[in-house]
Amino acid sequence: MLPLIIKRIAYALVIIAGIAFVVSAMTKLVPGDPVDVMAAGNPGMTEADKARLRTQLGLDRPMLDQYVSYLGNALRGDLGTSLRQRVPAAQLILERLPATAELTLWSMVLALSVATPIGIVTALRRDSPIDTAGTVVAVVGVSTPSFLLGVLLILLFSVQLGWLPASGYKGSVIAAIPKAIVDGRFDLLWQKVRYFLLPSVSLAFGLMAVNARLIRSAMIETIRQDYVQFARAKGVPPRTVVLKHAFRNAIIPVITMVGLQLGNLLSGAIVAETVFAWPGIGRLSVQAITTRDYPLVQATVLITAVLFVGMNLIIDLLYQIIDPRMRHG
Amino acid sequence: MSTPLLQVHDLRVEYASPRGLVRAVAGVSLSLDRNRILGLVGESGCGKSTVGQALLGLIQPPGRIAGGDIRFENRSLVGLPEREMRRLRGNRLSMIFQDPTATLNPVMTIGDQIAELFRWHRPRMRRKEVQTRVTELLERVGIVDADRRSRAYPHELSGGMRQRVVIACALALDPALIVADEPTTALDVTVQAQILDLIRGLQAEHGTAVILVSHDLGVIAETCDDVAVMYAGRIVESGPTAEVLARPRHPYTAGLIASRPSITAPDQVVRPIPGTVPDLANPPVGCPFHPRCVRAVAGCREGIPALSPTREEPRHAVACPLAA
Numbered sequence: 001m002l003p004l005i006i007k008r009i010a011y012a013l014v015i016i017a018g019i020a021f022v023v024s025a026m027t028k029l030v031p032g033d034p035v036d037v038m039a040a041g042n043p044g045m046t047e048a049d050k051a052r053l054r055t056q057l058g059l060d061r062p063m064l065d066q067y068v069s070y071l072g073n074a075l076r077g078d079l080g081t082s083l084r085q086r087v088p089a090a091q092l093i094l095e096r097l098p099a100t101a102e103l104t105l106w107s108m109v110l111a112l113s114v115a116t117p118i119g120i121v122t123a124l125r126r127d128s129p130i131d132t133a134g135t136v137v138a139v140v141g142v143s144t145p146s147f148l149l150g151v152l153l154i155l156l157f158s159v160q161l162g163w164l165p166a167s168g169y170k171g172s173v174i175a176a177i178p179k180a181i182v183d184g185r186f187d188l189l190w191q192k193v194r195y196f197l198l199p200s201v202s203l204a205f206g207l208m209a210v211n212a213r214l215i216r217s218a219m220i221e222t223i224r225q226d227y228v229q230f231a232r233a234k235g236v237p238p239r240t241v242v243l244k245h246a247f248r249n250a251i252i253p254v255i256t257m258v259g260l261q262l263g264n265l266l267s268g269a270i271v272a273e274t275v276f277a278w279p280g281i282g283r284l285s286v287q288a289i290t291t292r293d294y295p296l297v298q299a300t301v302l303i304t305a306v307l308f309v310g311m312n313l314i315i316d317l318l319y320q321i322i323d324p325r326m327r328h329g
Numbered sequence: 330m331s332t333p334l335l336q337v338h339d340l341r342v343e344y345a346s347p348r349g350l351v352r353a354v355a356g357v358s359l360s361l362d363r364n365r366i367l368g369l370v371g372e373s374g375c376g377k378s379t380v381g382q383a384l385l386g387l388i389q390p391p392g393r394i395a396g397g398d399i400r401f402e403n404r405s406l407v408g409l410p411e412r413e414m415r416r417l418r419g420n421r422l423s424m425i426f427q428d429p430t431a432t433l434n435p436v437m438t439i440g441d442q443i444a445e446l447f448r449w450h451r452p453r454m455r456r457k458e459v460q461t462r463v464t465e466l467l468e469r470v471g472i473v474d475a476d477r478r479s480r481a482y483p484h485e486l487s488g489g490m491r492q493r494v495v496i497a498c499a500l501a502l503d504p505a506l507i508v509a510d511e512p513t514t515a516l517d518v519t520v521q522a523q524i525l526d527l528i529r530g531l532q533a534e535h536g537t538a539v540i541l542v543s544h545d546l547g548v549i550a551e552t553c554d555d556v557a558v559m560y561a562g563r564i565v566e567s568g569p570t571a572e573v574l575a576r577p578r579h580p581y582t583a584g585l586i587a588s589r590p591s592i593t594a595p596d597q598v599v600r601p602i603p604g605t606v607p608d609l610a611n612p613p614v615g616c617p618f619h620p621r622c623v624r625a626v627a628g629c630r631e632g633i634p635a636l637s638p639t640r641e642e643p644r645h646a647v648a649c650p651l652a653a
Contacts, residue, residue: 226431233385233426234419234446234498248436324482325435 004327005317012313017071019305023298024070025063033059034294038083057294079302080295082288089299092284097303099169100273100280104265106173107200108258111207118208119215120242126220134212141209150202150275157198167277170195199276203269207261214257218250225249252323259315266311267304332403334505334538335361335384340397342379342388349610353379355562356397358636363505364536366529368553368570370543370585374606376562377542381508384540385422386414402505420450423499425528427511429491433483439494440479443467446501466497470527489520493527500531507532510542525552546589550574558582561607561617564636568645578639578652580622616649624651 035053039045058066073079079089122134158166173192180189222228223246231245232238266281273282281304288296319326342354354376361367369377382388384399386406399406402421406414426432434442440463447459454462460479467475470493483491492512499507509528513521529552532539543549549556550570557567558581566579577583584602591597604621607613613620615630622629628650636648 226426226428227434229387230424230426230432230495230498231434231445232387232418233424235415235417235449236419236445237415237449245434245437249434252436323436325484 004320008313008316012309015309016306019309020071020074020302021067023302023305024067026298026301028063034292035059038292038294074302079299082293082296084291084293084296089296092296093281093299093303096279096281096284098172099278100266100269100282102172102174103196103199103203103269103273103278103280104262106196107203107207107265107269108262110200110204111211112258114204115208115211115215118212120219120247122212123216123219123223124242134216138209138213141205142213144205145271146202146206146269147271147275149205150198150272153198153202154275164194164197166198167275168195169277169279199269199272199278202275203265203272210261211254211258214254215250218253219246222246222250248322252319255315255318255322259311259318263308263311266307333360334363334402335359336398336400337380337384338398338400340380340383340399341395342376342383343393343395345391346610348608351609352395352562352612353392353609354383355609355612357559357562357564358397359557359564359567361506361538361540363538364533365555366532366539366541366553368541368543368549368556369559370546370549370556371559372544372585372606374609375559376609377544377559378510380559381424381510381540381542384506384508385418385424386411387418387424416450419446419498419504420502421504422506422508423502423504425492425495425499425507425509425512428515429488429495430483430515432495433491435483438480438482439467439486443479443494443498443501446498450502462501466501467494469500469531470494470497471523472497488516489523492516492520492524496524496527496531500535500537503535504537506538506540508540508542511544512541513548514543514545521548528552546574546585558585561612562609563617563633563648565618565648566646567636568642572642572645576645578645578647579618579649580624580652581618584621584623626651 033054034057035050038053039050054060058069061069077090079093081087082089082092085092118134118137122131125131154166157164170192173189173196176185176189176192180186223242225246227249228241228246231241236245269278269280270282270286272278273280274286277283281300285297285300285304287293288300337357337359340354340357341352344351344353357376357380359367369380371377379388379392383394384401384406386409388394394407397407401417406417409417433439440460443463443466444459447454447462451459463479464475467479472478472490472493478486483494486494492515496512499509507528512528513524516524525548528539528541531537541549541553553570555568556570556573557564558573558579559565560581566573566577566582573582574586577586581602584600587600588602590599602621607617607620615632616622616625616634619625619629634648634650636646639645639647639652
């Protein structure tokens with residue numbers, strides 16, 4: 001198993017090096033060059049300023065040269081300096097990452113904890129009224145854009161009922177859990193959870209619908225397998241047949257999809273983060289783009305790509321654990 | 330004479346389908362004593378596997394047992410509450426499936442899949458003892474290095490080995506009856522013989538009764554004491570295997586034998602039975618075999634012939650008035 005892990009990590013590194021190349025080449029993809037684009041929004045910029053900026057960004061050097069130094073700097077943790085905020089881009093991203101990561105986590109936990117029972121029950125009661133209801137919810141869920149749901153949730157729970165805050169972030173829930181348990185300060189925990197509820201529900205709804213459908217079809221496929229019938233023939237009780245024999249096999253294809261979804265969420269749920277003023281990666285990239293903060297755009301693209309690759313690597317390795325047939329692959 | 334281990338009387342199994350009601354088993358009666366092997370033979374779709382599934386109470390909607398009775402160890406299994414039935418499954422009655430690759434759960438070790446039987450049927454047995462029993466069972470079905478193999482996953486074993494594991498599951502709790510549904514069909518010919526030997530050997534050793542479901546007359550001839558030939562959900566001929574195969578009375582049985590290529594007489598012409606198995610949602614009127622029967626007369630369209638003993642050998646029964 002160990003050599004396989006090393007192989008996967010090596011692949012991931014190659015992919016990341018490729019991404020870094022694309023990111024460093026981004027400066028070539030803009031008509032003119034980034035400095036011209038920045039100058040367009042900055043009438044006070046002189047030719048001398050532009051030249052200085054070009055040297056600073058290394059735009060006057062050959063492309064390969066730029067790539068090598070970009071990669072070298074990135075490996076040392078230097079992703080350039082934000083032009084607007086005058087602080088290292090890496091630092092800005094690190095400040096924003098926890099909020100996005102935690103929103104991702106809770107959205108997925110919420111989505112899967114609803115999707116799993118719905119997926120299993122609708123598969124077992126196929127073509128029953130429950131299944132039809134599940135289908136309706138899924139279609140609605142898949143076709144509701146998260147920003148629309150977000151706005152509706154804000155209107156109902158913040159504006160009309162006044163139960164939950166409309167936007168903002170008051171720190172990590174996970175970090176508040178130990179204190180809540182040790183000191184009994186559940187009030188402090190709730191203060192943080194309140195801010196998570198609406199954004200994670202608006203992100204989880206669509207994921208819940210997709211995953212419930214995915215789990216349903218995977219379960220329908222597995223429960224007609226011989227090994228499920230064989231488990232019944234051995235006198236195994238129905239609950240165990242479904243959960244241990246069928247479900248463990250059914251989640252294998254679902255995991256791939258969940259991995260991709262996690263990668264997507266981690267790279268910043270741009271729309272949801274904007275709607276709920278969530279200080280995450282998504283909003284940071286929007287800000288970087290609108291302010292033409294070139295190094296910051298590059299840094300956010302590189303980091304979200306690395307997160308995506310990392311997520312897929314984790315899923316790959318998870319496969320080896322869940323599916324013994326993959327261990328020799 | 331004591332009561333037989335298993336008595337099936339007029340068993341009927343139906344499936345609701347979009348094309349109408351499919352009578353997969355349309356009144357099957359049979360009886361089986363301890364220490365005997367009964368072969369159920371017939372073409373695909375004749376209902377032979379369905380009979381096996383019905384015995385273990387494994388008929389699932391849209392199918393249902395529509396009538397008849399199954400008496401096993403002096404109790405009726407039809408209408409038995411699911412909880413009670415579950416206590417018998419794997420314990421007093423067990424099953425060997427056709428394709429060992431599909432029968433074993435790919436994400437569980439084979440040891441765990443055998444141990445599961447002890448877990449549910451012998452909940453007081455200690456973990457350590459279960460492990461010992463699993464190893465013993467694997468050795469009994471001819472798996473070497475059993476202790477280590479019990480930690481293997483199904484994909485790490487060959488097809489024949491997997492079927493041995495399935496047999497180990499079927500034997501684990503020393504059941505009174507094993508239903509073996511085409512246990513060798515998915516295996517190589519050389520492995521087939523080994524598996525049949527194994528089943529026969531273990532059966533003789535434990536006095537277990539076996540119902541061997543197969544479409545292969547060769548397998549039946551080699552293994553079974555008695556045989557029941559099924560056609561369109563009914564038994565059309567039954568009796569001691571040697572007698573039935575040597576002197577088939579029903580035209581269908583004769584047809585099955587004639588359509589088997591022979592190795593010893595390769596020049597002999599294989600004569601397949603013309604036509605195809607009838608649509609069980611819409612079976613022919615009268616004897617279900619008459620549209621394909623070479624000896625059919627006008628009377629064959631009227632009434633379904635009952636299985637009745639032949640004059641020469643009372644244990645040999647046939648459902649054809651022309652043959653009795």
